[in-house]
Structures are given as C-alpha cells and as structure tokens.
Amino acid sequence: MENKEIFDTIKDRQEMGQYFDRIMDSTYAALREQQEQEFGENLLKSYIFELHNPKREAQRFIKFIDFLKRNLFEIKEIDKDLLSFYKDDFLFFIDAYDPRFLLIHSPSKATLCNDNFDFFVKRFPSLDRTWFNTSLLESLSYYGEFESWKSVYNSKKIHKESDISAYNNLEWEELSLQIKSRNPRQKLQQIRESNIFKNAFPITSIRIKKDYSEDAFAREDINFLGKFTARGNNFVNHIDIVTRFSKSYSKLVETIENDFSLHFSKENGYYGEPIIIEFPTKIQLEYFKIILKAWFSGTQPFLLWGLIDFKLNDYAVVEAIDLHMGHPLTFEISSDFMRIYLQKDVCGNLITRLLANLEQHFSSSVRILNDKLTKVFNPQIE
Amino acid sequence: MTSEEKHLDLINAFAGLCFDLPKWPNTLYKLGFKIKAIEWQFTNTNGGFVKPELIIVSQKLNHAILLECKSGTLDDDQLKRYSDVALDDIVVKANFTVAGFDVTFFVYEVSLEEARRKIAGSFKFPLIVLTGDKIERIADINKFSHGDVDQDFRNPIDVDLRYRPYNLIPFSNDKKSFPDSKVVNAIVVGLTSMLITETVGTVIGVLNFVQKYIVKNNLFDCFLVADQKKIIERCQGLMRSIVKKYYKNYLTIMIKDGAEINPNKYDIIKTCHSENEGADSLKEKKQLIRIAGNVIQDMGDKASVAYQTSLDEFLLSSE
Secondary structure, eight states: HHHHHHHOOOSSHHHHOOOHHHOHHHHHHHHHHTTTOTTTTOOOOEEEEOOOTTOHHHHHHHHHHHHHHTTTTTEEESSSSSSEEETTEEEEEEEEEESEEEEEESSOOHHHHHHHHHHHHHHSTTTTEOOOHHHHHHHHHHGGGEEEEEEEEGGTOOOOOHHHHTTTSSSSSSEEEEEEOOHHHHHHHHHHTTTTTOOOOOEEEEEEEEEEEEHHHHHHHHESSSEEEEEOHHHHHHHHHHHHHHHHHHHHHHHHHHHHEEEEEEETTOOOOOOEEEEESOOOHHHHHHHHHHHBSSOTTOOEEEEEEEEEEEEEEEEETTTTTTTEEEEEESSSSSEEEEETTOOOOHHHHHHHHHHHHHTTTTTEEHHHHHHHHHSOOO | HHHHHHHHHHHHHHHHSSSSTTTTOHHHHHTTTEEESSSOEEEEETEEEEEESEEEEEETTTTTEEEESSSSSSHHHHHHHHHOHHHHHHIISSOOOOEEEEEEEEEEEGGGGHHHHHHHTOOOOOOEEOOOSSSEEOOTSSSOOOOOHHHHTTOOOEOOGOOSSSOOOOOSOOOTTTHHHHHHHHHHHHHHHHHSSOTTTTTEEEEHHIIIIIIOOOGGGSOOOHHHHHHHHHHHHHHHHHHHHHHHTTTEEEEEETTSTTTTTTEEEEEEEOSSSSSSHHHHHHHHHHHHHHHHHHHHHHHHHHHHHHHGGGGGGGO
C-alpha cells in the first residue's frame, strides 16, 4: 500500500499496530535472508521529541498541530492522543499520550524523516529532540541484550576556528567506529581502558535485543538523538523499549528542572543546585577564548548565545540564552569545568542537549559532578 | 575583576556554603542553613540601622547568622550598630523566629589584620577570612554562639578557589559591585529572551522583567520593599532608553496612570510580527542578536564581546 492509502485507511491504534507489525515482519524476513537494506529504508522508525510543556497542557500540542497544518500536512485524528500526518509521500504518527514527550512513528524513508523533523525542530520553538548521552545510553542498554555500539566523534561541527584535537591531545578530528562483537560491553571497556581514542570516544548509538517470548523479540538501534529503528518482529515489543527509554528520559529532564533550578521562596529559603560539568583535560589558555566563543555563538547544535565576560584569562561568566526556547541562563566556565545556573521554568532538555553535544563534539569524557544528577543519568533498569 | 566586584564575589563565596555544590564546601547547608534575606535592613535596640548582606537561618538549629562581607575597611560605627542587635530585633523587627543568632564578618586576607584589630577585644563577632585555599574562622577572636556551628568552623575549611561560585547571588543593588554596564547586559539578555519566548501582544511589567532577568531566581522577594523600589528605579531608566532606541520595531512602552509617582508602573509590550508563538523565525533571532550586539557595544560591559564573532558564523541563518 502507498503511504497515502495507509494514511486514509488507519482508523484506530490497533490498526496502526497491525500495520507496523506487517512492516516489521517483512523487514525482519528480509534481514533474516541477509538482504541488507539501504539505511532506514522501509524500517519502522520511532522518535522521542520533547515539546516543552512541563504542565502538560493540551494547548501546546494543539499549537504544534496548527504549525503542521500551516505547513500543509493532512491531519487525521485517530484518537484523542494519536494523530496521523501526511504530505508528499511522508507519513508519520504522533502519539501525544504524554503531551510533553511525544512519540513519533514513521515508516517513511529515513531522508524524509530527517529533513522534515529537522525542519520542525528549527521552526517550531518549543519542539526539541531528546538527547541521550553516553552514560544514559549505556545504562539503558541493560534493558536488553547489548549487541553492538557505534562511536562517532566530530569536533569540527562546533569548533571551526579552534584546534580542538590539540586541546584533547587527539590525533583525530573525526572518528567513526562500529563494533559488533559477542561481548560489546567488554570491548567498550577494553577500548576505554586502552585510552587509544582518548576523549574522542562517545557512544553515538547502541543496538539492543530483547526477547519477549520464544518467537517475539525487539532488536533496536537507538541513537543519541532519541531515534529508535525497529528491527524486531512485533510493534508491541518495539514500543515497550521506546516507552521505557522515554520514561527514563522524562524523569531525567524533570529532575533537572525540579531539583537543580535555583529559586527563592519565603517559606523554603533559597534552594536548588547549579550543575557542574567537568572537563577531563584543562583547556589550554590559547584555546579558551576561541572555544567559548564557538560554544556561545548561537549555532547548532548547542543553540546557545551569550555575552561572555572573561573575568580572568581562563575564567568567564556567560549570560546566555537557549535560542531554542529563549530561556536565559548563566554559565561560569573555567579551563576545566563549567557551572550552570538554571532558573525555574527553564527547560531541562537544554542540559541533556549540551551534555550530549559536548560528548559528541568536544570531549567524550566530560562528566557531571552533581551526585544526585549523576544517578539519574545512570538509571538502574530492569 | 574590579575591587568592587570582589565584594559581590565574597558574598557568593559565603552563600556557596549554604548549598550542596560539587567542589565547594557545604558546611552551612549540612547544618540546615538557608539564605532567607539579602540586604534586609532593620533597626537594633537603639534604633540604629543594620543591613547585613545575607541573613541565613537554620530551622534545624533554631539559629540565624547575619553576614557582613568586607572587601575594604571596617566601619567603626557599623561595628557598634551590629553589637547593639539583640535577639528580639531579629525576631520582632527582621521577622525571623529563631532562638539565637550570630553576626559574623567575612573578609579577604588583605583586610584580615585591620578586621582583627577592630573586632578583637571589642566585639563578640566571629571573624571569618577567605584565603587562597581556606575559609577560616580566626580562632583567637570569637566563637559562634551555637556549638554545632562553631564545631564545623573549628578547623579551617579547605576550598579550591577555582570552583568558587560567583552567581548564586547574581545581583547587588550596590552600584560599585553591580555597575550600570552590567545592568545593561542583563537587560539586553532579558529583552532578547523575552522577544524569543513571548507571543505578540504579551505585556510584561517592568517589575516582572527585573524579577526574571536582572535579580533572578525570585531573589527579588529577598529584598525589603524600599530596596525593591530602588532596584526598579535603577533599572527602568536604562531599560526605557534601550527599548526606545534599539527595540522600537519590536516593543512598545506603555506608561500607566500614576507612573510619575510610582515609575515602576509601565509595561513593555511585544508588538513585532511573528508567525505564531515567540520568535520562531530564525531570521528574527539573528536580527535580535544583532541588535543585542549594538546595545552592548554602545552601552554595555565591553568585556562581553562574544556577539562580535558570532554573527559571521551564525548557522541558524541557513533558512
């Protein structure tokens, strides 16, 4: 069936599930026969997006639907939380059961998904991707059998002027590594211990397999941008993994917002806790200014703009704005750490975005020092 | 860093002890102390004014500490006024229900000898000094009156000054510690943030603006009403001229009735066109950053120069 026909046909959640079952089953059969597919082609892909909406008001989601309408998407309400959208052979479904962490499913080509979702994030201010950093992906990998991982490091994406490889004592500006092994966790550990890739070794995606019964399983590729590519044989199992990750992520973002933003009240006094991210190697003085200017220039992927006050040669205070949501925040940055002061109502997603992108493009060994927060970044999962 | 800024920095170093910050001691946090007031003025038993930088209270210990930070010289008259503060002044006039209190002076090492000379033998205030690697109560002068507090200050507290917090208390109404150029920076960041976040037609009062973008973290409520008014008065003139000169295409200022008497009663209204909520046009964000750069160049803290390099590389413009 063509995507338009599917859009017209599906009338409830069960039909959507059955349709995805068929897609997964056929791709699974193809994969079993070793017919390698073009990346993402015909595979079911699910994404977790954050629609900044801490109070989970319906209005924010309605505004997003209005935005999609203005961009000429056909829209069909399947039930009160589930809608399907179609335009130019691009079909996707949004499950807004949690109106803050939206689940988006699409069987369309990966390129169509990437282009459209990039467009949504750039143009609709409250919508952001979810950002799964290395420790979060690694912790969540325990939810199934850890089959493989991928590491892609690219310093040039944010550090155009600066010689970040020199800062990190690296031989590489870019690194791409994919390991499939009987024991990928052990391999990961070995490579880390060898320190061969030093600070250029983030986890960019993982593959896990979870068996639900003798013949029902989910095999998922999960990347740091909150994308889940389903390779199992059953939608129910796929969605089990997606929702499990979504809940852990939701808890993380809400912990950042509730426990780490600073706020004064007459009853409770002044409470909260600035977040500290430590750099593994000191930024050399000659790079300090250049690196900070790159980070706060308003560019992707950090989307931070700020007024940098260099108080010392290796110390600066930055009055910044998260250009995605427009929220103000303050940074103190020295050559070996940054401290972030969040105000109440600031979106916690900006911290996950910052951390994940520091790992992917600056140093994979950056580390949050707040104990309470570290625990949420490393959830125990059953 | 100017010597004036050091005063606000000293306050922050002490404030840090009331939080559970990584890499900075949490001595007072562990004892249940929380910051309850900033620059809260009240009168002592003899009717003399005192205005400690911070008042911190521990409900657990039923105890308050009044903090006076000194980056320069100690004023004899001020010392006398603090010595005349009694418990009922704290409870009845400052409105903090506690069973005991201390006034403590917190100084940099350079001021230590003068502080020691003036306090020792004459006053009962514990004296704390911030050195290159320690926060230390001067042992041979006075103790804290509460045993638990004194116990935790009995030995010098190791600190790594590289990790000292500077922005827990982000604003001081003291012009020297927080000059107008910094107010301009805060206004520009605030206006940019507001223009991105808010929808067309949004009305924001100056009071709300100052609370959210300049004093921050709801700390405005920490100040006495009279000081709140002074803060508003200080910020609003700058804000008005900035909005009128640089943001006339985006914002309108509406003066309410009675503004002549109570000048905080004017509103800023977002008037620029935007497709839906906030500045969702990337082009618009770029323009806002350009304007912010112009304001800072003309009026703000010249140290803040990030915008100069940012515009050339502004990838957001890839519409």
